[in-house]
Amino acid sequence: MNKFWMMLVHTYGTKLKTKSFIVTTIILVAAIFLMANINKIISYFDGHEVKHIAVLDESNGVIFAPLKTSLAAVDKDIKLEKSGDDETALKKQVSEGKLDGYLVLSLDERHLPKAVYRSESSDSNTADRLKNALQTVKGQMVAGKLQLTSDKLALLNSPVSFEKVPLDRKAQSKEQQGAASALVYVLLIAIYMSVLMYANMIATEVAVEKSSRVMEILISSVSPIKQMFAKILGVGLLGLTQIIIAIAAGVLALQTNSEVLSFIKHFHISSMAASTIGYAIVFFLLGYFLYATLAALLGSLVSRVEDIQQMVLPMTFLVVIGFMVSMYGMNQPDAAFVTVASYIPFFTPMIMFMRYGLLGIPTWEVLVGIAIMIVSIIILAVMGARIYRGGVLMYGTSSSLKNIKTAFLLTKKEPTSERKKNIPF
Numbered sequence: 001m002n003k004f005w006m007m008l009v010h011t012y013g014t015k016l017k018t019k020s021f022i023v024t025t026i027i028l029v030a031a032i033f034l035m036a037n038i039n040k041i042i043s044y045f046d047g048h049e050v051k052h053i054a055v056l057d058e059s060n061g062v063i064f065a066p067l068k069t070s071l072a073a074v075d076k077d078i079k080l081e082k083s084g085d086d087e088t089a090l091k092k093q094v095s096e097g098k099l100d101g102y103l104v105l106s107l108d109e110r111h112l113p114k115a116v117y118r119s120e121s122s123d124s125n126t127a128d129r130l131k132n133a134l135q136t137v138k139g140q141m142v143a144g145k146l147q148l149t150s151d152k153l154a155l156l157n158s159p160v161s162f163e164k165v166p167l168d169r170k171a172q173s174k175e176q177q178g179a180a181s182a183l184v185y186v187l188l189i190a191i192y193m194s195v196l197m198y199a200n201m202i203a204t205e206v207a208v209e210k211s212s213r214v215m216e217i218l219i220s221s222v223s224p225i226k227q228m229f230a231k232i233l234g235v236g237l238l239g240l241t242q243i244i245i246a247i248a249a250g251v252l253a254l255q256t257n258s259e260v261l262s263f264i265k266h267f268h269i270s271s272m273a274a275s276t277i278g279y280a281i282v283f284f285l286l287g288y289f290l291y292a293t294l295a296a297l298l299g300s301l302v303s304r305v306e307d308i309q310q311m312v313l314p315m316t317f318l319v320v321i322g323f324m325v326s327m328y329g330m331n332q333p334d335a336a337f338v339t340v341a342s343y344i345p346f347f348t349p350m351i352m353f354m355r356y357g358l359l360g361i362p363t364w365e366v367l368v369g370i371a372i373m374i375v376s377i378i379i380l381a382v383m384g385a386r387i388y389r390g391g392v393l394m395y396g397t398s399s400s401l402k403n404i405k406t407a408f409l410l411t412k413k414e415p416t417s418e419r420k421k422n423i424p425f
Helices: 002-016 019-036 038-046 064-074 087-095 124-145 150-157 174-211 214-218 224-255 258-265 274-299 305-311 313-329 336-341 348-359 363-391 403-413 416-421
Strands: 051-057 078-082 101-107 113-118
Touching (some): 002 174, 002 224, 019 038, 051 064, 051 124, 064 078, 064 124, 078 124, 087 101, 087 113, 113 124, 124 150, 174 274, 174 313, 174 348, 224 274, 274 305, 274 313, 274 348, 274 363, 305 313, 313 336, 313 348, 336 348
Parallel strands (some): 051 078, 051 101
C-alpha cells in the first residue's frame, strides 16, 4: 500500500513541476481572461471606426432620407453622405482611401428600393447592415402602398404567441433547460479535452518509462498493477488541479466583466437542479477513469514514444465519435440512434448526460448508464491489469494491437506466487 501511494505522489508531484504543465496552465488561464474580456479587446482595437459611405441616389431622394434615418436609429458606426459625383469619381475616392465604399440607390419596376454596394474589400459586415436598413425602408414603402398605419405594420411584424407546456410534471422548465444546455456544453468539452490531454499523458508516461528502461527497475520493486492505478490517479489529480485553477481564473475573470456576467445569468444557473450538477460530476469522473484505464494499457504495448499516437488512435476516434454524436443530439436529443448510443460505455459519459440535461429522462435510465460504465471500468481494469502486467515487459518496434495477445501470454508465464503479489492494493 505504501508503495502505491508513493508512486501516486511521485507521479502527481513530477508532472506538477514539469514545464509543459506550467506552460499549459498559464496558457489556459490567459485564454480564460482573454475570452472573458474579448468584447473589450475587440472594442479597443476596433476603436469604433466610423465607415464613410457615399450614396449615389438615382431615386430622386425617395430612398436616401428614410434609409439614413433607419440606419442612424440602429447603427452609429456607418455614416451615409449623399454625393453628386459619378461612379468613376467615387471609385477613385474609394481606391485612395477617402471613402470606405459607395452605395447606388435606385427603384425597380415595382418602384421598390434596390441597391448596389461597392468597396475595395469584401466588407460583408457593413453590407449586411446596409441591407437590413434598406429592408426596413422597403417595408415602410410597402406599408404605405397598402395604406397600412404604423400600428398595423407593427401588428403585422409582431411575433406569434407560442408557449411550450410539457405534460410531464417532472419535465424541466425553460430556465432549467437553458441552464442544463450550458452545463451540457461545458461537460462535453471538458470530457473531450481531458481525455485527449490526460489520457494521452498516461499512455505517454508509460511509454517514456519503457523506452528509458526505467520500467525494468520499477517492476522489481512495485507491481505493474499498482503502477497503472497510481499513474491513473496521479494524472487524474493533476487534471483536477488544473481544472480548479481554471475555475478560479474563470470566476476572477467574470468579476472584471459585468457584461459577460449578466449574459451568463440569462442561463439561470441558479435554477439548475442539484441532481444535474451531481450527474455532471459523476459522468465526468467515470468518463475519465474509463479512458484513462484504456490509455494505460495501450501505452504499455509500445516501447517508443513515437508509436503512442498510432496506438491510441482508436481511442481518440471513440472520443471524437462520442463528441460528434453529442453535438448532433443537442438539436435532436430524442433521436433513436442517440438513445442507443447513450448505452454504449465509451459514449455514455457525454450522450447520457446530454439526454438527461435536455430531456429530463427518468432516473432509472441514468442509473443504468452509470451501472454500465462502472461494470465496463471494472472489466477494462481487470483486462487492463493483465495486459499492463505483460505489456510493460514487451520491447520492440511493433505497435500493433496484436501485442495484446502477446501481453496476455507473458502474464500467463508469470509464476502464481508473483501474481498474488501483484494484486493491487
